[in-house]
Amino acid sequence: MSLKQLKTNQLKMIERGSSSELESSIHNVSDPIFIIDANVYRLYQSSFTFINEANFPCWISPAGETTKNFKSLEKCLNYFLKHNVTRNTHLFVIGGGATSDFGGLVAHLILRGISWSVIPTTLLAMVDASIGGKVAISNRSGKNLIGSFHMPQTVYINPTYLETLPEAEISSGKGEIIKYAFLSKKIYDLVINNANMSEIIFECASLKKAIIEADPFETKNSRIQLNLGHTIGHAIEKAYSIHHGTAVSLGIWILHNIFPYQNFATDYQKICTAIGMSNEPDYSFIKFKRLKKYLEIDKKRDSKESINIVSIDEIGKFQTKNINLCDLETKLQELL
Numbered sequence: 583m584s585l586k587q588l589k590t591n592q593l594k595m596i597e598r599g600s601s602s603e604l605e606s607s608i609h610n611v612s613d614p615i616f617i618i619d620a621n622v623y624r625l626y627q628s629s630f631t632f633i634n635e636a637n638f639p640c641w642i643s644p645a646g647e648t649t650k651n652f653k654s655l656e657k658c659l660n661y662f663l664k665h666n667v668t669r670n671t672h673l674f675v676i677g678g679g680a681t682s683d684f685g686g687l688v689a690h691l692i693l694r695g696i697s698w699s700v701i702p703t704t705l706l707a708m709v710d711a712s713i714g715g716k717v718a719i720s721n722r723s724g725k726n727l728i729g730s731f732h733m734p735q736t737v738y739i740n741p742t743y744l745e746t747l748p749e750a751e752i753s754s755g756k757g758e759i760i761k762y763a764f765l766s767k768k769i770y771d772l773v774i775n776n777a778n779m780s781e782i783i784f785e786c787a788s789l790k791k792a793i794i795e796a797d798p799f800e801t802k803n804s805r806i807q808l809n810l811g812h813t814i815g816h817a818i819e820k821a822y823s824i825h826h827g828t829a830v831s832l833g834i835w836i837l838h839n840i841f842p843y844q845n846f847a848t849d850y851q852k853i854c855t856a857i858g859m860s861n862e863p864d865y866s867f868i869k870f871k872r873l874k875k876y877l878e879i880d881k882k883r884d885s886k887e888s889i890n891i892v893s894i895d896e897i898g899k900f901q902t903k904n905i906n907l908c909d910l911e912t913k914l915q916e917l918l
């Protein structure tokens with residue numbers, strides 16, 4: 583993939599109650615096809631009638647994570663290939679991060695790659711998952727192990743979708759917003775000054791886009807900042823099957839209790855209070871013994887004795903620390 587292709591991704595905010603920009607984009611595409619998350623389709627069916635009326639091929643994807651597998655991928659590819667897609671076909675994917683991971687892989691594979699755009703419908707997808715072109719499905723060996731990079735042309739963000747999103751999914755998205763508030767003083771200020779959620783979403787999405795464009799091939803040291811809270815967060819997510827963003831915010835909290843900077847507790851409290859999350863996260867359910875297994879799985883895969891962990895020195899300033907895994911485990915054991 584060329585650098586140019588990686589830079590084509592645009593962000594567009596769709597104003598509340600208006601989808602005209604998206605609709606005109608769809609009408610400007612000669613050959614649109616659609617993948618829509620099943621729950622989103624059920625909840626917003628009336629807004630999708632134009633798809634049926636125009637007879638555009640539309641694949642209703644099993645809801646959320648249940649679509650990210652080979653079976654679903656095969657069915658979906660067969661469905662579109664039967665509908666005679668061409669290199670000019672443009673795929674619109676409407677759903678959360680699971681649907682955009684899946685739909686992006688479909689776009690990547692059909693005819694060796696067609697263009698695609700995303701309309702993220704969860705908070706986590708609006709601020710993070712729909713941006714950056716990492717697309718994947720999962721199999722029994724693990725999550726997101728089969729995938730590629732395929733940058734969407736446009737990400738249309740319409741916060742109106744959040745009105746129907748379950749509370750646990752909203753909290754998960756807020757977990758990623760906490761991450762961005764630590765990475766960017768601008769986002770931190772917006773959050774603690776109770777800026778409008780649409781503005782916060784757009785700034786988080788813009789920051790992710792900028793970070794990816796500055797380091798498209800993950801060869802520099804800047805894209806790694808997106809992993810803040812993820813090493814411990816992923817282990818928590820796997821060990822306790824909790825939502826991704828929720829696990830990331832716990833990961834940030836635990837990491838900085840092990841490697842604190844002076845104002846961490848105050849900053850964390852300010853951010854969480856402002857976005858309506860608990861400012862004293864309950865981590866009492868996390869037991870080191872259970873977590874260790876999942877940290878060890880990563881250790882085996884990487885065959886490494888140490889790992890690079892991103893931490894914060896002050897709001898808007900991150901650093902990468904190379905930490906011996908045994909030392910990390912000892913510190914986690916003391917805390918958990």
Ligand SMILES: NC(=O)c1ccc[n+]([C@@H]2O[C@H](COP(=O)([O-])OP(=O)(O)OC[C@H]3O[C@@H](n4cnc5c(N)ncnc54)[C@H](O)[C@@H]3O)[C@@H](O)[C@H]2O)c1
Nearest residue numbers: 621645646647678679680703704706707711716743746747
């Ligand atoms: N590619 C990336 O860079 C990246 C980054 C982070 C996470 N991810 C992936 O994102 C996925 C998680 O995505 P997610 O948190 O957006 O969840 P999701 O896509 O799994 O959706 C969660 C649930 O919300 C429902 N839903 C979606 N929109 C809705 C709406 N507007 N109203 C009501 N219900 C709605 C879905 O049907 C599903 O049941 C994971 O698979 C993760 O691997 C990818």
